[in-house]
Amino acid sequence: MLFSFAFLRFKTLNITHKIVLAVAKKLTTKNLTQEIKEIALRKGFKAIGITTPKILRDLPYGWVADVTELKRPEEVLPQVKSVIILALHAWDRAFFLQIASPEWKGYSFHKQDEEIEGYYISYEISKNKAWPIVTLLREKGYRAILTTAIPMKTAAVKAGLGCQGKCTLLVNSEIGPRLSLMGILTSVELETSEPYTKDLCYDCEICIKACPTKALTPYQIEINRCLAYASENPALTSIPEDVRTIEEKIVVRPTSNSCVECSICMQACPIGQT
Ligand code: SF4
Numbered sequence: 001m002l003f004s005f006a007f008l009r010f011k012t013l014n015i016t017h018k019i020v021l022a023v024a025k026k027l028t029t030k031n032l033t034q035e036i037k038e039i040a041l042r043k044g045f046k047a048i049g050i051t052t053p054k055i056l057r058d059l060p061y062g063w064v065a066d067v068t069e070l071k072r073p074e075e076v077l078p079q080v081k082s083v084i085i086l087a088l089h090a091w092d093r094a095f096f097l098q099i100a101s102p103e104w105k106g107y108s109f110h111k112q113d114e115e116i117e118g119y120y121i122s123y124e125i126s127k128n129k130a131w132p133i134v135t136l137l138r139e140k141g142y143r144a145i146l147t148t149a150i151p152m153k154t155a156a157v158k159a160g161l162g163c164q165g166k167c168t169l170l171v172n173s174e175i176g177p178r179l180s181l182m183g184i185l186t187s188v189e190l191e192t193s194e195p196y197t198k199d200l201c202y203d204c205e206i207c208i209k210a211c212p213t214k215a216l217t218p219y220q221i222e223i224n225r226c227l228a229y230a231s232e233n234p235a236l237t238s239i240p241e242d243v244r245t246i247e248e249k250i251v252v253r254p255t256s257n258s259c260v261e262c263s264i265c266m267q268a269c270p271i272g273q274t
């Protein structure tokens with residue numbers, strides 16, 4: 001009788017200990033998630049969402065035209081438990097400035113492991129602003145890395161940042177598609193956001209009509225007709241001649257190695273215009 005009472009007491013204590021640990025873990029998760037969100041907003045990101053590799057498991061991986069290297073989060077960071085997606089408001093066309101290496105000819109023209117120096121200004125700004133979050137996570141003993149190697153737009157939808165609009169870009173209810181996405185993969189479990197399920201486009205087709213090369217149909221893009229893709233792939237022969245002619249007229253080239261990519265569809269979108 002004495003033994004069973006002691007055993008019962010031990011069992012109760014054990015269960016209480018587990019409950020206390022679970023509550024403490026939940027509290028840590030909640031506090032850390034909150035801290036990350038506060039840093040993101042303080043650093044100037046317009047929106048932040050969090051999802052998991054499990055939720056992203058069934059996304060289409062592979063990819064758009066010559067961009068075939070998009071990876072699953074686990075391929076980038078094997079210990080990943082949370083995927084943080086950040087949206088930078090790209091309020092000026094200059095956010096889409098690219099400075100390419102003189103050697104850059106386009107995605108399909110270089111070996112996969114070839115390092116070619118090049119800068120996309122909105123990514124450089126985002127990396128800079130996201131770095132304090134990476135540092136915080138590392139200081140707390142977790143793995144954390146910046147990435148754009150996963151399918152960013154579909155991940156952003158799962159992280160609750162917006163819908164993938166008829167222009168095929170991520171459309172956020174406050175800033176429309178004028179944004180740039182950055183991801184952080186981390187080994188800590190964070191509170192996840194609800195996936196975005198609304199379609200913000202309804203019967204609008206403004207971006208489709210605004211596209212100078214007719215590259216868009218609702219929710220689809222004919223990538224070889226997109227000027228942004230054309231200007232990133234100067235040596236690609238699959239770009240039609242009429243697109244190259246329009247590219248010469250529309251794409252701004254401040255220097256021989258830089259260009260401000262076409263963003264006409266983004267600029268035309270009425271969502272989030274002030
Ligand atoms: S970036 Fe320019 S060319 Fe490409 S879909 Fe948008 S408007 Fe059309």
Ligand code: SF4
Nearest residue numbers: 165166201204207269
């Ligand atoms: S312009 Fe209209 S159709 Fe295109 S993304 Fe914006 S809301 Fe959607």
